[in-house]
Amino acid sequence: MMFERSQELFERAQNSLAGGVGAQVRSFSLPTPIYFERGEGSKMYDVDGNEYIDYLLAYGPLILGHCPGPVVEAVRAQLDAATLFGAPHETAVQLAEKLVEIVPCYDLVRFNNSGSEAVQAIQRLARGFSGKPKIVKFEGHYHGWYDNIYISHLPEALSMIGLENAPWPVLGTAGQPESVLQDIIVLGWNDLEIVEKTLKAHGHEIAAIITEPIMSNCGVIPPNDGYLEGLRRLTQEYDVLLIFDEVITGFRPALGGAQEYYGVTPDLAIFAKALGGGFPIISWGGRRDIMDFIAQRKVVHAGTFNANPLCAAAALATVTELAKDNGAVYERMTSLTTTLMAGIAQSAASHGIPVRLQGIGPFFGLSFRDPEVAITNFREAHGESPDYPQFRLALLERGVHIFPTEKGLWYLSAAHTEQDIAQTLESVDDALKILRR
Numbered sequence: 358m359m360f361e362r363s364q365e366l367f368e369r370a371q372n373s374l375a376g377g378v379g380a381q382v383r384s385f386s387l388p389t390p391i392y393f394e395r396g397e398g399s400k401m402y403d404v405d406g407n408e409y410i411d412y413l414l415a416y417g418p419l420i421l422g423h424c425p426g427p428v429v430e431a432v433r434a435q436l437d438a439a440t441l442f443g444a445p446h447e448t449a450v451q452l453a454e455k456l457v458e459i460v461p462c463y464d465l466v467r468f469n470n471s472g473s474e475a476v477q478a479i480q481r482l483a484r485g486f487s488g489k490p491k492i493v494k495f496e497g498h499y500h501g502w503y504d505n506i507y508i509s510h511l512p513e514a515l516s517m518i519g520l521e522n523a524p525w526p527v528l529g530t531a532g533q534p535e536s537v538l539q540d541i542i543v544l545g546w547n548d549l550e551i552v553e554k555t556l557k558a559h560g561h562e563i564a565a566i567i568t569e570p571i572m573s574n575c576g577v578i579p580p581n582d583g584y585l586e587g588l589r590r591l592t593q594e595y596d597v598l599l600i601f602d603e604v605i606t607g608f609r610p611a612l613g614g615a616q617e618y619y620g621v622t623p624d625l626a627i628f629a630k631a632l633g634g635g636f637p638i639i640s641w642g643g644r645r646d647i648m649d650f651i652a653q654r655k656v657v658h659a660g661t662f663n664a665n666p667l668c669a670a671a672a673l674a675t676v677t678e679l680a681k682d683n684g685a686v687y688e689r690m691t692s693l694t695t696t697l698m699a700g701i702a703q704s705a706a707s708h709g710i711p712v713r714l715q716g717i718g719p720f721f722g723l724s725f726r727d728p729e730v731a732i733t734n735f736r737e738a739h740g741e742s743p744d745y746p747q748f749r750l751a752l753l754e755r756g757v758h759i760f761p762t763e764k765g766l767w768y769l770s771a772a773h774t775e776q777d778i779a780q781t782l783e784s785v786d787d788a789l790k791i792l793r794r
């Protein structure tokens with residue numbers, strides 16, 4: 358498979374687009390960042406004419422696949438009416454009504470254009486409502502790239518971050534002021550004892566705990582049995598808000614996200630990537646008494662493009678599709694995912710290559726580790742997976758597009774087919790053979 362035109366574009370792009378790409382993660386691709394020109398269903402096509410079965414799905418949003426008919430039609434219809442009002446409109450109301458029905462914790466919602474933005478809004482609301490300054494977050498969890506929360510996301514060396522039961526916050530990038538560390542407490546995930554100890558000592562100054570309910574930024578790491586319930590109980594006991602960052606898990610393991618899947622309702626939540634079916638729209642919201650601080654303008658929330666009609670129309674169409682037939686699409690996506698994971702596991706075992714697979718519903722994490730040892734937190738997920746880049750390249754050359762970095766997250770969509778899975782398993786088997794050599 359050739360990547361000549363992508364290579365040319367990469368060279369050209371570096372003269373005008375910093376690093377030749379639009380976001381950092383897109384630069385981690387061997388042999389070159391690949392430039393795409395078309396997507397359809399489960400497939401995408403690059404500028405060299407190569408076809409790929411896509412398991413990256415734009416890092417999660419394309420839950421209905423590329424260019425899903427109902428979403429495209431809804432946006433086309435909206436284009437004929439208006440592109441932007443900067444004023445209220447009925448589609449946003451219909452979307453809000455639908456989300457309040459679907460998401461267990463939503464009494465009231467608002468919209469933004471990115472997950473990072475929504476995390477800012479929700480933190481401000483938590484602080485405004487509680488009158489307390491600090492936020493608790495967990496090692497390895499990603500809540501966007503803004504200064505006050507891009508902390509202890511994936512610190513490279515474990516030696517930098519303190520003991521497991523006493524981690525300290527680590528800044529994520531040059532340019533971040535140290536002052537942001539004052540209002541953040543970082544803990545290890547899946548450990549209720551450390552949460553209880555922290556809330557006991559500092560609950561009076563903690564506005565909220567923010568967590569991914571399924572840790573999805575180091576692979577797919579489920580909460581231990583009783584962990585989310587424990588967080589719910591402890592936050593209530595110490596009068597601290599519980600925020601689920603469902604930017605990834607919203608609409609993913611179930612229509613109502615991880616909170617529906619596990620039956621644990623937080624105070625506030627963000628539902629993001631999959632909401633717009635490929636268009637940039639994010640919802641966040643929760644308990645009425647908290648969201649009333651937004652409704653009554655006690656806490657400011659703004660944004661020129663919030664709830665814009667094109668994205669709202671896309672989201673309404675996406676959510677309507679996902680909800681059809683009582684969410685039957687989740688059964689189908691999950692069944693395909695189970696087949697794919699089982700096939701990969703079998704292939705890896707037959708080649709004697711250790712591959713750990715962890716999945717929930719239609720997404721899973723793949724890492725080159727002991728298949729029998731569960732990964733339960735950032736520290737266990739941490740470390741080199743030197744085979745991953747070569748594995749990914751071998752898959753690209755065999756028409757399968759996956760996550761560029763060792764996070765190794767695979768997403769499935771409603772557009773994937775049995776044939777895609779069979780073809781992918783053949784490619785995986787070939788790629789693993791190459792690794793064995």
Ligand SMILES: Cc1ncc(COP(=O)(O)O)c(C=O)c1O
Pocket residue numbers: 416470471472473474476499500501502569574602603604605629
């Ligand atoms: C859990 C979580 N929160 C927040 C974000 C930030 O969202 P965005 O990239 O839309 O700003 C991400 C992005 O991957 C995420 O995974």
